[in-house]
Amino acid sequence: MDPIDFSLYLVTDRGLLPQGKSYLESLEQALLGGVTVVQIREKKTDTAEFLEIALQSKALCDRYKVPLIINDRIDIALAVNARGVHLGQSDMPIDVARKLLPKGFLIGISCNTLDEVRRARESQADYVGLASVWDTQTKKLTNVPIGVRGLGVMLEALDGSEVRAVAIGGIKSTNLIRLMHGSVSATNHGLDGVAVVSDIVASHDPKGAAQMLKSIFIACKKSTLSFDGEPRLSREEIIDKAVTIMDGVRSLNPLVHQMTNVVVSNQSANITLAVGASPIMATAPEEMADLAELSDSLLVNIGTLRADSMQGMLKGGYSANAGRKPVVLDPVGVGASEFRKASVKELLDIWQPTVIKGNAGELAALAGSIEVAAKGVDSTGGFKDPVSFVRQLARKERCIVALTGETDYISDGKRVLLLKNGDPLLGKITGSGCMLGSCISSYCAAANTLANEDHREGKLTRGGDFLSATVGAVLTLTIASEFAATREDVHGIGTFLPALIDEVAALQPETIVRLAKVEEAADS
Ligand SMILES: Cc1ncc(COP(=O)(O)OP(=O)(O)O)c(N)n1
Numbered sequence: 001m002d003p004i005d006f007s008l009y010l011v012t013d014r015g016l017l018p019q020g021k022s023y024l025e026s027l028e029q030a031l032l033g034g035v036t037v038v039q040i041r042e043k044k045t046d047t048a049e050f051l052e053i054a055l056q057s058k059a060l061c062d063r064y065k066v067p068l069i070i071n072d073r074i075d076i077a078l079a080v081n082a083r084g085v086h087l088g089q090s091d092m093p094i095d096v097a098r099k100l101l102p103k104g105f106l107i108g109i110s111c112n113t114l115d116e117v118r119r120a121r122e123s124q125a126d127y128v129g130l131a132s133v134w135d136t137q138t139k140k141l142t143n144v145p146i147g148v149r150g151l152g153v154m155l156e157a158l159d160g161s162e163v164r165a166v167a168i169g170g171i172k173s174t175n176l177i178r179l180m181h182g183s184v185s186a187t188n189h190g191l192d193g194v195a196v197v198s199d200i201v202a203s204h205d206p207k208g209a210a211q212m213l214k215s216i217f218i219a220c221k222k223s224t225l226s227f228d229g230e231p232r233l234s235r236e237e238i239i240d241k242a243v244t245i246m247d248g249v250r251s252l253n254p255l256v257h258q259m260t261n262v263v264v265s266n267q268s269a270n271i272t273l274a275v276g277a278s279p280i281m282a283t284a285p286e287e288m289a290d291l292a293e294l295s296d297s298l299l300v301n302i303g304t305l306r307a308d309s310m311q312g313m314l315k316g317g318y319s320a321n322a323g324r325k326p327v328v329l330d331p332v333g334v335g336a337s338e339f340r341k342a343s344v345k346e347l348l349d350i351w352q353p354t355v356i357k358g359n360a361g362e363l364a365a366l367a368g369s370i371e372v373a374a375k376g377v378d379s380t381g382g383f384k385d386p387v388s389f390v391r392q393l394a395r396k397e398r399c400i401v402a403l404t405g406e407t408d409y410i411s412d413g414k415r416v417l418l419l420k421n422g423d424p425l426l427g428k429i430t431g432s433g434c435m436l437g438s439c440i441s442s443y444c445a446a447a448n449t450l451a452n453e454d455h456r457e458g459k460l461t462r463g464g465d466f467l468s469a470t471v472g473a474v475l476t477l478t479i480a481s482e483f484a485a486t487r488e489d490v491h492g493i494g495t496f497l498p499a500l501i502d503e504v505a506a507l508q509p510e511t512i513v514r515l516a517k518v519e520e521a522a523d524s
């Protein structure tokens, strides 16, 4: 029997059909839109009616050569000669079902935890439905949503097995790119498919909805599973690219949406102006969708986080992802409280960052490492092996990671660059890290706008060179700090800050090329 293509797995729900659309009409349109598997899910229907619907669905799916799976009911699956059955954790155990079903009959099982995935693997399930990724209106959930980052761990548990995996729960065309990026395991294990109910069934245009989901899935499947897609630039080429992006910021004047903390708001807005971008500091959830359209990048800085800021941050990142704008996360003081830790976890379960920047204490807390302690927002030490740490974190979070300190380490998960510019005064003023977040967001905005869109339809952004953008932003702030610190009118931290802002604005690309202290760590 042919292997199943799980790419776009439709799970039906007649209760969600829009007024005036019949079940079979909706199903046929979804099939025309490219659905690759169909599961009939009837929770409140008696046996006779379920059988009738299953027979009609089977005839239609046969016409489109799409396999049919029946939810929960082995008897109905057998009666209509379906390709398989989908079982829940409290349905019939797989080994018992296997004995009742003919050879080659497919058995899928829902899994909400890592243990359930391991048991599904031991029981030789054919596939797992990893559920639920996000909250959903379609069904009352009895388990906590897994979140995008939780999926990677579950997928890793399937490494080396034949068990296929689809994700389900809250998946829509607007969050599918994020799902595909964020769910890939550290071992590069990605999803085989996505199972969707409402985004197709509740649509007036199920064909268009299915086409949209399928094209995103296929594009992402090609682009998310590799760290090797980009050409490898030399150290000199990265610096050249960084200054091209610096020029780009000045000529394009990108709009940089910033949700930052109350301590640094003013200096962050000013440093954004100094690099040549325009800041917009806005936090209300109500305006996030509009701002994602209008602005060229987003900075989320959790410095003075409040419960009521979270809604804006969740919606802001989600809207920026949907609009393919870069998102920079500055997890300020994340290790200081359980509230901050849980909030950053929640943000990263909803949206994909393009860059994460932080000091050693912040990045250790974000990665769940106890190697580096922190005092409030400051680190009280460093990593034994910062190069490996930053590379691993970038691989795990699938984004650029910038670890700041005396030496700044920047990685895309493959290579690690060490940047050694900067005056010690930079570490003495408050908010220099936050200002760097603004600079990185500005440079990423320009890099995204400058990027060639060819073959980029599966990317969360237009595919800009965010490694070079981050390098450029760090060099701009640190080299400017060296000029500011030696000025005659600078006598301490009070006079250093305005001088720094002036020096950033005055810095020339050729000065960066001349003074940049950039090295590359050996490949692991
Ligand atoms: C592909 C897929 N994954 C998970 C589920 C959920 O199944 P289950 O846990 O049996 O819950 P109900 O569907 O019965 O509510 C699914 N149906 N399909």
Ligand SMILES: Cc1nc(C(=O)O)sc1CCOP(=O)(O)O
Pocket (backbone or CB within 6 Å): 011, 110, 131, 132, 133, 135, 136, 137, 138, 139, 141, 168, 169, 170, 171, 195, 196, 197, 198, 199
């Ligand atoms: C059928 C189902 N099972 C889930 C689980 O968590 O087990 S979530 C779900 C429905 C998913 O619907 P939508 O795509 O509309 O969010």
